[in-house]
Amino acid sequence: MNFHPKARPRHLVIVLGDQLDKDSAGFDGFDAEQDAVWMAEVTGEATHVWSHKARIAIFLAAMRHFRDELRGRGITVHYRELCDSTFGEELTKTVRQLKPQRMIVVEPGEWRVQEDLKQAVPGLEVRVDRHFLSAKEEFAAHAKGRKQLRLEYFYREMRRKHNLLMDGDQPVGGTWNFDKDNRGSFSKDGPGLIPKPVGFKPDATTREVLKLVEKRFAKHPGRLDQFDWPVTRQQAQQALADFIANRLPDFGRVEDAMWTGQPYLYHSRLAAALNLKLLDPRAAIAAAVEAYRKKRAPIEAVEGFVRQLLGWREYIRGVYWQFMPGYANLNTLNATRPLPEFYWTGDTEMNCLREVIGQTLALGFAHHIQRLMVTGTYALLLGVDPVEVHKWYLAVYVDAVEWVELPNVLGMSQYADGGIMASKPYVASGKYIQRMSNYCVGCRFDPAQRIGPQACPFTTLYWDFLLRHEKLLAKNQRMTMQLKNLARLTAADRLAIREQAGQVTANA
Numbered sequence: 001m002n003f004h005p006k007a008r009p010r011h012l013v014i015v016l017g018d019q020l021d022k023d024s025a026g027f028d029g030f031d032a033e034q035d036a037v038w039m040a041e042v043t044g045e046a047t048h049v050w051s052h053k054a055r056i057a058i059f060l061a062a063m064r065h066f067r068d069e070l071r072g073r074g075i076t077v078h079y080r081e082l083c084d085s086t087f088g089e090e091l092t093k094t095v096r097q098l099k100p101q102r103m104i105v106v107e108p109g110e111w112r113v114q115e116d117l118k119q120a121v122p123g124l125e126v127r128v129d130r131h132f133l134s135a136k137e138e139f140a141a142h143a144k145g146r147k148q149l150r151l152e153y154f155y156r157e158m159r160r161k162h163n164l165l166m167d168g169d170q171p172v173g174g175t176w177n178f179d180k181d182n183r184g185s186f187s188k189d190g191p192g193l194i195p196k197p198v199g200f201k202p203d204a205t206t207r208e209v210l211k212l213v214e215k216r217f218a219k220h221p222g223r224l225d226q227f228d229w230p231v232t233r234q235q236a237q238q239a240l241a242d243f244i245a246n247r248l249p250d251f252g253r254v255e256d257a258m259w260t261g262q263p264y265l266y267h268s269r270l271a272a273a274l275n276l277k278l279l280d281p282r283a284a285i286a287a288a289v290e291a292y293r294k295k296r297a298p299i300e301a302v303e304g305f306v307r308q309l310l311g312w313r314e315y316i317r318g319v320y321w322q323f324m325p326g327y328a329n330l331n332t333l334n335a336t337r338p339l340p341e342f343y344w345t346g347d348t349e350m351n352c353l354r355e356v357i358g359q360t361l362a363l364g365f366a367h368h369i370q371r372l373m374v375t376g377t378y379a380l381l382l383g384v385d386p387v388e389v390h391k392w393y394l395a396v397y398v399d400a401v402e403w404v405e406l407p408n409v410l411g412m413s414q415y416a417d418g419g420i421m422a423s424k425p426y427v428a429s430g431k432y433i434q435r436m437s438n439y440c441v442g443c444r445f446d447p448a449q450r451i452g453p454q455a456c457p458f459t460t461l462y463w464d465f466l467l468r469h470e471k472l473l474a475k476n477q478r479m480t481m482q483l484k485n486l487a488r489l490t491a492a493d494r495l496a497i498r499e500q501a502g503q504v505t506a507n508a
């Protein structure tokens with residue numbers, strides 16, 4: 001029996017849009033007869049970056065399903081449907097109205113929200129976020145005294161600590177990392193038949209949200225006609241089971257490959273469900289390890305997937321909290337150009353960018369290498385202001401939440417943190433894209449050319465990037481090969497590259 005919604009609650013538990021987990025610490029000691037939950041949809045969260053319609057929709061649909069689930073369990077939920085005020089304003093109103101004895105929240109995932117909440121609710125009890133396998137303090141202890149933070153060391157520590165894929169003290173398969181087996185590409189015949197990932201037909205609640213988003217956010221980027229993301233815990237578990245049974249065995253082998261018209265390939269499509277907390281990363285890791293134990297998936301695939309979740313995802317969160325709020329303003333390469341307009345439309349002659357941006361606008365999804373080596377690399381080579389790049393990434397993906405998006409963009413993709421995360425800038429010429437995809441087939445540019453009317457803008461800008469940052473990069477041992485190649489250029493070559501790059505940037 002829940003208590004009267006207007007009664008003064010003992011505890012009011014604030015549930016943020018990316019905290020949709022009934023087993024979170026927020027519900028420890030929850031008593032439905034005295035306690036209540038508070039949730040709010042505020043437009044500011046959809047507009048502080050120019051959010052893709054699918055990103056707005058997945059949040060609202062998942063929140064409404066969670067609200068209904070809680071109410072179904074007899075829990076009082078004070079829920080504000082889409083309102084124009086800010087989160088802080090709504091919360092202040094509630095506190096005045098309900099006068100709860102205590103307000104509780106699980107650690108917010110975003111620095112800005114954490115600060116807003118502290119301001120709006122003095123005395124707020126903040127509980128640890130158990131969703132993650134590594135607490136912020138554990139990461140801080142790992143980072144202490146290290147000159148550089150590298151995934152590999154953190155990942156090994158996590159494998160040992162959680163005894164995952166271990167044979168005693170040694171990694172299963174004799175090596176920690178099967179990265180070198182995960183860089184395959186497809187032959188010219190393409191990927192062949194890949195099992196279609198399970199999708200979820202919008203139910204009445206989701207359909208109502210889709211209608212609302214189309215109406216209220218009509219001018220926002222992206223489309224909703226293919227929206228089929230998991231928005232409940234059950235659907236997230238179904239999506240996990242489907243991935244483990246049908247795509248995990250081939251996950252690692254071609255993890256970095258790209259192909260026209262194949263947005264998902266062997267990827268899991270689980271990031272949004274994980275980030276909304278509809279899915280526990282432990283469940284995803286355990287399911288993959290079990291598939292290996294039962295000989296349903298090879299070690300390269302399983303280790304590759306475990307590394308993403310136990311390694312990268314936890315490490316990225318650690319970096320975010322270790323370096324915020326200053327991290328968001330880092331700009332080591334002094335990049336200042338605006339983001340090209342075509343990032344919002346896909347309207348460009350460059351086939352790779354047209355494909356990846358087009359797919360992003362249609363689905364709110366691109367896989368890791370599309371984000372890192374196509375849209376990310378182009379912005380880096382062009383010298384776009386990292387804050388602009390960050391705002392774009394935070395806006396356009398269904399899985400985008402700042403704690404994971406920001407270090408991936410600023411650190412891994414744009415090298416704006418000067419190497420806190422990545423040991424060198426992820427730069428490559430068009431030849432990399434040619435090797436890893438079929439995008440260059442039929443493109444009006446030629447990835448092998450850096451000068452002339454057919455020159456690939458990636459290739460031109462790659463050489464121009466090395467020229468622009470030659471001094472800084474010379475200090476980096478991992479750039480030795482690239483700088484040796486640069487040293488072979490004559491003064492005339494250099495001048496021609498600079499001129500061609502000038503034309504590319506003028507047209508960008």
Ligand SMILES: Cc1cc2nc3c(=O)[nH]c(=O)nc-3n(C[C@H](O)[C@H](O)[C@H](O)COP(=O)(O)OP(=O)(O)OC[C@H]3O[C@@H](n4cnc5c(N)ncnc54)[C@H](O)[C@@H]3O)c2cc1C
Pocket residue numbers: 266267268269270271272274275305308309312313314316366367368369371372376393394397399400401404405406408409412413
């Ligand atoms: C520039 C850039 C921006 C990114 N922005 C986001 C973002 O906003 N939100 C987000 O969740 N991921 C982000 N990533 C990481 C990664 O690209 C996505 O997690 C992945 O593409 C989502 O698709 P998937 O679920 O099919 O992942 P899979 O390829 O199937 O990987 C499995 C899971 O591993 C985790 N993972 C993989 N790589 C990373 C990584 N680098 N950092 C953290 N977790 C990782 C994700 O939870 C993912 O669901 C970004 C990467 C780059 C390079």
Ligand code: SF4
Pocket residue numbers: 350351352353429430431433434439440441443444445446447456457458459
């Ligand atoms: S030629 Fe250059 S611009 Fe065209 S698809 Fe290949 S890498 Fe992209």
